[in-house]
Amino acid sequence: MLIIGERINSTKEKVKAAIGARDTAFIANAAHSQTEAGADYIDVNCAVTGGSELQDMDWVLSVIQSEIKDANICIDSPSYLAIEAALKAYHSKGSLMINSISGDEARIKSILPLAIKYDTKLIALAMDDKGMPHTAGERFEVAKNIYERVKKEGFNVENLYFDPLIRPIATEPDQAVEFLKSLPLIKGLTGAKTVCGLSNVSFGLPNRRLVNATFLTMAIQSGLDAAILDPLDNHIISSLRASAALLGTDEYCAGYIGAFRAGKLI
Amino acid sequence: MLIIGERINSTKEKVKAAIGARDTAFIANAAHSQTEAGADYIDVNCAVTGGSELQDMDWVLSVIQSEIKDANICIDSPSYLAIEAALKAYHSKGSLMINSISGDEARIKSILPLAIKYDTKLIALAMDDKGMPHTAGERFEVAKNIYERVKKEGFNVENLYFDPLIRPIATEPDQAVEFLKSLPLIKGLTGAKTVCGLSNVSFGLPNRRLVNATFLTMAIQSGLDAAILDPLDNHIISSLRASAALLGTDEYCAGYIGAFRAGKLI
Numbered sequence: 097m098l099i100i101g102e103r104i105n106s107t108k109e110k111v112k113a114a115i116g117a118r119d120t121a122f123i124a125n126a127a128h129s130q131t132e133a134g135a136d137y138i139d140v141n142c143a144v145t146g147g148s149e150l151q152d153m154d155w156v157l158s159v160i161q162s163e164i165k166d167a168n169i170c171i172d173s174p175s176y177l178a179i180e181a182a183l184k185a186y187h188s189k190g191s192l193m194i195n196s197i198s199g200d201e202a203r204i205k206s207i208l209p210l211a212i213k214y215d216t217k218l219i220a221l222a223m224d225d226k227g228m229p230h231t232a233g234e235r236f237e238v239a240k241n242i243y244e245r246v247k248k249e250g251f252n253v254e255n256l257y258f259d260p261l262i263r264p265i266a267t268e269p270d271q272a273v274e275f276l277k278s279l280p281l282i283k284g285l286t287g288a289k290t291v292c293g294l295s296n297v298s299f300g301l302p303n304r305r306l307v308n309a310t311f312l313t314m315a316i317q318s319g320l321d322a323a324i325l326d327p328l329d330n331h332i333i334s335s336l337r338a339s340a341a342l343l344g345t346d347e348y349c350a351g352y353i354g355a356f357r358a359g360k361l362i
Numbered sequence: 363m364l365i366i367g368e369r370i371n372s373t374k375e376k377v378k379a380a381i382g383a384r385d386t387a388f389i390a391n392a393a394h395s396q397t398e399a400g401a402d403y404i405d406v407n408c409a410v411t412g413g414s415e416l417q418d419m420d421w422v423l424s425v426i427q428s429e430i431k432d433a434n435i436c437i438d439s440p441s442y443l444a445i446e447a448a449l450k451a452y453h454s455k456g457s458l459m460i461n462s463i464s465g466d467e468a469r470i471k472s473i474l475p476l477a478i479k480y481d482t483k484l485i486a487l488a489m490d491d492k493g494m495p496h497t498a499g500e501r502f503e504v505a506k507n508i509y510e511r512v513k514k515e516g517f518n519v520e521n522l523y524f525d526p527l528i529r530p531i532a533t534e535p536d537q538a539v540e541f542l543k544s545l546p547l548i549k550g551l552t553g554a555k556t557v558c559g560l561s562n563v564s565f566g567l568p569n570r571r572l573v574n575a576t577f578l579t580m581a582i583q584s585g586l587d588a589a590i591l592d593p594l595d596n597h598i599i600s601s602l603r604a605s606a607a608l609l610g611t612d613e614y615c616a617g618y619i620g621a622f623r624a625g626k627l628i
Binding site: 317335 | 531532535536538539542563567568569572573576577579580583584597600601604605607608609610612613615618619622627628
């Protein structure tokens, strides 16, 4: 499981304020704490700071790179200009991921060449100009079209992560099942991997962290390869560690026992 | 999901003492609290009280039946004599379950006629005189033999619940995966259902309730039909409620929201 730490996201008020104030300590701490908690990539979103996204992205990346040697970054932006600027600004030896393309042709045309040029991993949302799919089969069809499209352009599909897009179960009770069913279908596309954010699933319900963590357990069991999540959330840590122990991917249950000793398990 | 409440089990010191002292309030409370928490059946085990199992079973059943109208009982005993006595002593209109047979021929010969005569549900452990199976395939083979054996005798296989027997992941890290893989195989036997106890999975690990609850989520996702568990354990309640909401079996997430309002969710 690849963990993409979601905490440096300008849709969160505190993060937005910290970026606006050029609060180096805040960003440095967010990067360090997530890395120490096991994040493989640090997602950076500066899209809604109210300032210049390009300048903000450049500043956040410079802070992270000066703090963490060869940090792996997930560049998260609706703007291909900001993505391109971030790719140019990144000078470390870590790995890069772009978040995200979809089936939208304009988006593919602007971003795919960057992903190929900079040899990045690439998140592809399973949606197109017809909107978000409902069934597992519809998710697979959209993913398949994107898969064939980017493969034809020469993108290394081993670096392709599909997000089947989870929707709130409070209003659409079949959506977790449809999402989970889509994972093995999409992974049937040779080389393709899967990723998701968690929090939409619990929208409208109380005690959302429990629903998010339980959904994560189910998604891991169904073969999820990566997740965008808060690696400091103890519900999430508990799901990750107990799931790994149960699925035999945590040798001697060492990760589980370590998390217990660190007081991280619920 | 059928919930079998496990709290009235004489292997627990407090229960053993309560049965020995004929502590009616203790047994009544254990029955009421489990029923209110959603137990469909109340497991009754009097095997290790140190007294007479037949007399103890008779007393516990009389207490439960006088407290709860038409209580469903799961009679849990290694002794077919105690099982027979319990079946005779049960005079309510609820449903009965016998816990358990295995592939052991002597056990089948003594208990199967009782299950047929009293039209009970029946738990069958997926083990035989060769011992406990390791792989999913071995579990299925043992279950298939038992299935064919009891079907030939005229037992209604709709009432047959196979326990594939989970083993501790701390010492055998592949055993949760093998167990989970066995569930759809066994459910491929027309009419057959699956059941399990949880606690063995976490033997030897700290914070066992988290591992048990995460395993329960995975087992539910893999199609588990029933579980022997403590319905008052908030980790277990959280797994049950969040899993049902996610799998679309909790209309309007009412059970989940109710558990939240009752302060039961972790």
